[in-house]
Amino acid sequence: MLQIRCPWCGPRDEPEFRYGGEAHxxxxxxxxxxxxxxxxxxxxxxxxxxxxERWVHTAGCRQWFHVIRDTTSHRILGSYRLDEPPxxxx
Amino acid sequence: xxxxxxxxxRDLGALTAVRPAGRGQGPEASGARARALGGLxxxxxxxPGENRxxxxxxxxxxxxxxxxxxxxxxxENGSDLEQVLRATGAGAVIDxxxxxxxxxxxxxxxRAVLASGCSIDFHPRSFGVGSIAQTSMARVPITIWxxxxxxxxxxxxxxxxxxxxxxxxxxxxxxLEAGSLE
Numbered sequence: 648m649l650q651i652r653c654p655w656c657g658p659r660d661e662p663e664f665r666y667g668g669e670a671h672x673x674x675x676x677x678x679x680x681x682x683x684x685x686x687x688x689x690x691x692x693x694x695x696x697x698x699x700e701r702w703v704h705t706a707g708c709r710q711w712f713h714v715i716r717d718t719t720s721h722r723i724l725g726s727y728r729l730d731e732p733p734x735x736x737x
Numbered sequence: 738x739x740x741x742x743x744x745x746x747r748d749l750g751a752l753t754a755v756r757p758a759g760r761g762q763g764p765e766a767s768g769a770r771a772r773a774l775g776g777l778x779x780x781x782x783x784x785p786g787e788n789r790x791x792x793x794x795x796x797x798x799x800x801x802x803x804x805x806x807x808x809x810x811x812x813e814n815g816s817d818l819e820q821v822l823r824a825t826g827a828g829a830v831i832d833x834x835x836x837x838x839x840x841x842x843x844x845x846x847x848r849a850v851l852a853s854g855c856s857i858d859f860h861p862r863s864f865g866v867g868s869i870a871q872t873s874m875a876r877v878p879i880t881i882w883x884x885x886x887x888x889x890x891x892x893x894x895x896x897x898x899x900x901x902x903x904x905x906x907x908x909x910x911x912x913l914e915a916g917s918l919e
Contacts, residue, residue, distance in 0.1 A: 655787060655788075655802060655803055656788060656870065656871075657788070657857075658857075659856070659857065659872065660856045662873070663872065663873060706871065706872060706873050706878055707802070707870070707871045707872060708801065708802030708803065708805075708871065709802055709805075710802055710803060710804075730762065
């Protein structure tokens, strides 16, 4: 089981959270062409290593936040609030 | 040390949730938020910090998240408390008095019982009087806060899960020999 540090509540077990997919996707804008929309909606990065993703603390404070997880080892490298840059992850 | 006690709270009082106005970012939102929090402080006397409970004369203000508080009051009934909070213009206010069943868990072995069903650290160095957490215990969502150094904890649980949780705690207390329940 993963232990994830909620930026508000502290370290908690994985079942308290829900996963929200890749973080930092950019809304393409209403006027973007279909290819840009397809990229935004369906294309996801799949790195072997550090991956920035969204999680929500459903059993606790119900806040969304960001997690950096190593996809090869499942290690949680850090987490940070939505209004913080990835460099603030801890 | 007192023996382990686990009992339903007969009179839980009024429980009302508040989501202060001014969510989001920017000067407009932060101004609205400052006014909402100021109104709540004026009405309640204090607001808690993160993961804390503020107790002021018959009312407890529970921090549930950065944009949500739960106010537990023995001064008034739920609809009166809702009116008091609405009058501050603080944001979204709703009476949840019927939404929760309360238990008090206290005395010797209380931490051992909690540790067997709940993964957060209840050692005094990280969870003391006035600490609050929303977490799960025996797979049941709970809100728990410490009310005295004895230690004594109050646990809120959904009514439909209360009898399951009570049975689970009685079983855990027995198997841990943490002291039989009175």
